[in-house]
Amino acid sequence: MIHVFLQLTPPLAFAEYKLMQGRGTGTFFVRHRIKLRRVYMFNRKAGVAAALTAALLFVMPFEAFAKAESASNLTELAKLVNQHGVNREESFEIKYKGDMSDIDTIIEDSDFVFFERTVEMVDDPSTHEDADYLAATMNMSDERYSVSYNEKNVVSFVIPYFETRQQAQYVNGEVPKILEELGVDQMSNYDKVKAIHDWVCNKITYVDDATNCSSMYSAVHDGKGLCNSYAICMYRLCVEAGVPCKFVGGQGGPEGSRDAAHAWNIVALGDKWYLLDATWDDGDDGISYDYFLKGSSDFDAASEGDNKHTLERAYLEDFAKEFPIATTAFKEGMNDENVTVKIGSDDYPEPDPTPTPTVTPTPTVTPTPTVTPTPTVTPTPTVTPTPVPVDTLTITPSTAEVFIGETKTLTANSPLDGATITWTSSDDSVATVKDGVVTGVSLGTATITASDGKDTATATITVKDSGIEPEYVPMYVGDKEKLTADGKIKYYEVDEEGWKKIAKIQKKGKRLVVKAKNPGIITITAYGKNDVVLGQWVVDVAEEEF
Incomplete structure (x- = not known):
């Protein structure tokens, strides 16, 4: 351990800092509470002083050594x-x-x-x-x-933050997965907003805890949030899906009230911006669209009593000119019916009665050649596709990815009636297979082979890491922390021997309760069903310093 003594001004004083290297990560954690002015470094081995000083310069988040x-x-x-x-x-x-x-x-x-x-x-x-x-x-x-x-x-x-740097990095990794899951690449901008709005409402449970539930991390990781979480999720997901969106704030209550701080969004479709409040759409009876893509005149049409949205000063005047809000809702009448409509280029469509060309569907009468669908009799050759699999054994899917500890089911299609399929893996240390169910064991690639006694077929399985990054948890002796995993914890492991002298750990559902006993650093990994990693934490316990 390196001891660093800091000279503080004003008044002149000294405080000891500890520089500790994270286990096996090359990351340095600096425990600090006071602003740095000058730094003096002492080490019994003078020969390493220069190297230690250089390391400290790179990891300490202070401006003491840089020009202001x-x-x-x-x-x-x-x-x-x-x-x-x-x-x-x-x-x-x-x-x-x-x-x-x-x-x-x-x-x-x-x-x-x-x-x-x-x-x-x-x-x-x-x-x-x-x-x-x-x-x-x-x-x-x-x-x-x-x-x-x-x-x-x-x-x-x-400036305190609702989200740490590490939590922000976790969100960075989750956003692309969420958008891929929603399939936004093939959607119109309206459909993207609709899908994201529904995901946010389904994902987040409203929890009145401003300190711990106001970030996107709390929403994505824990499924908990306040209006701030709803609005920031809408903003981030829309922007990364290619839909212009802004986070706005003000009051959500009686007009003029300053006791009901609230956050919501404006979203651009075409050349107009529309108001959207996912928090108020997430009701006890399910998702509503009362505040979905509304205009300035009808945003609060569904509000009860004198509750309404009032923008803060930051979002008026110049802001309003730069982001002009539409007067009425986007495609009025569509939202409540929850109808998906392809907008094409998403040009702003005022409710145009010109859809009289929907009379052109009369040419769908001309589909009297729907008599020609008798040639759909010719798709009797669609009967021929059945002989295709009769010729050979196949596996679906032929390629797949699986996380360590997770499973993937493969299906073998044999032309032989009543054939018994045998399954083998080219490398059981990477992936095992039983009755077509593949389990990821370690990082790498394995070839899964199916045989029906006559033919063989193969599938390539790539085993990936779960992608969960360790979360750094600083604690003082006597502190108690609740560590929340991504699911119900089956068991946990601690890397370091003798860890019970450093902390006491209790498993409670999705949480581990850690009580710090003595100084030290331990790494805790929580596992769920099929040994899936649900969370990992680097717990750093130190003596309280006064």
Whole structure:
């Protein structure tokens, strides 16, 4: 272990930091609580001091060794805040060379217009973690949030987040899987929005816990969320599916009320933007479409009493000009009937009575040549496809992927009546097979062979890792943490010998309850049915430092 002593100002003081290397990962975890000013490093082996200093420079998220960042206007400031935010840095400093009244406005603004408007508009095409996603992930309601500056015009930001960097990376890996599962590639933009809206409503259970259930991670990983989670999921999935979408906020209650903070979305179809509130569409009786792709005049038509949506100041004026909201709902009357309509290029279709050309379906009368479907008698050759499989043994599917511990069922089609199929694997250490059911054992590729006594057929199986990334969990001695897995836990394993001296672990359904006993680092892996990995955590226990 390396001991690092930090000189703090003001007042002059010292604090000891611990730099620990994560087990087998090459990752360094730095436990810190106070802002760094100067660093002095001591090690009994002077010969490694230079190397240790270099390592520390790369892993510590402080600006102590770098030239202070600077911004000349609010746009430049927003870009720098965006960079720190994407990395989930909770505290950072930027020298402001513009008019300090700009910073006074940020400090005094209870509507957070700088973050919800200026920072939100910083959109780097190389990532989906900035812009609206970042602004919605910043937790300005946390008591730790602060913006201040000193006599040298250095602005200090302290910004808590609803989602850690590691949790954001988990979301990055899940979004493509969700969109592939929904099959959005072959859909019109309207159908994409509809499918995503339904997925969000089905996935999330509304939980009144702003601290732990306001992120996309809590929604995707745990299935729990508040309005913030619903809206941020709609935004992220729509944008990555190719549908323009924005995250907006305000109040969802009696007009003028500031006690009912709420979040929802606007979505673009054609040249108009439509209002959408997945939270209010997720009712106790199932999904509704009362707030699905509505216009400014009918968004709250289904609201009871004096409840209505009121946008915050950040989403008015210039924002409203840049993102003009349609007056009435998209294809009025379609939403409640839940009808899927292909829009083609998704040009904005005002309810046009021109569908009188639906009279042209009278030429579907001309399908008197539907008499010609008598030539569908000629598809008697469709009887011939049956002899095709009679010639040889086949396996479906012929290629497949499976995660370690998961199974995949293969089907053998033999031309022999009552044939007995025998199954073998080219490498049982990679994948095993029994009665056509393949189980992934370890990373690699195996060839599965089926035989009916006369012919053989093969299928190629690729075994992949579950893709679950370990979650870093810092704890102090005496702390208790609940670790939630992706399903009901059958059993768990801990890599390190003697781990029971470091922590006590109890299995409860989908959770592991960990109580920290002594300093140390352990890696816990939770398994479900068929030995599928449901979660992995690196638990780092340290003594409380005062």
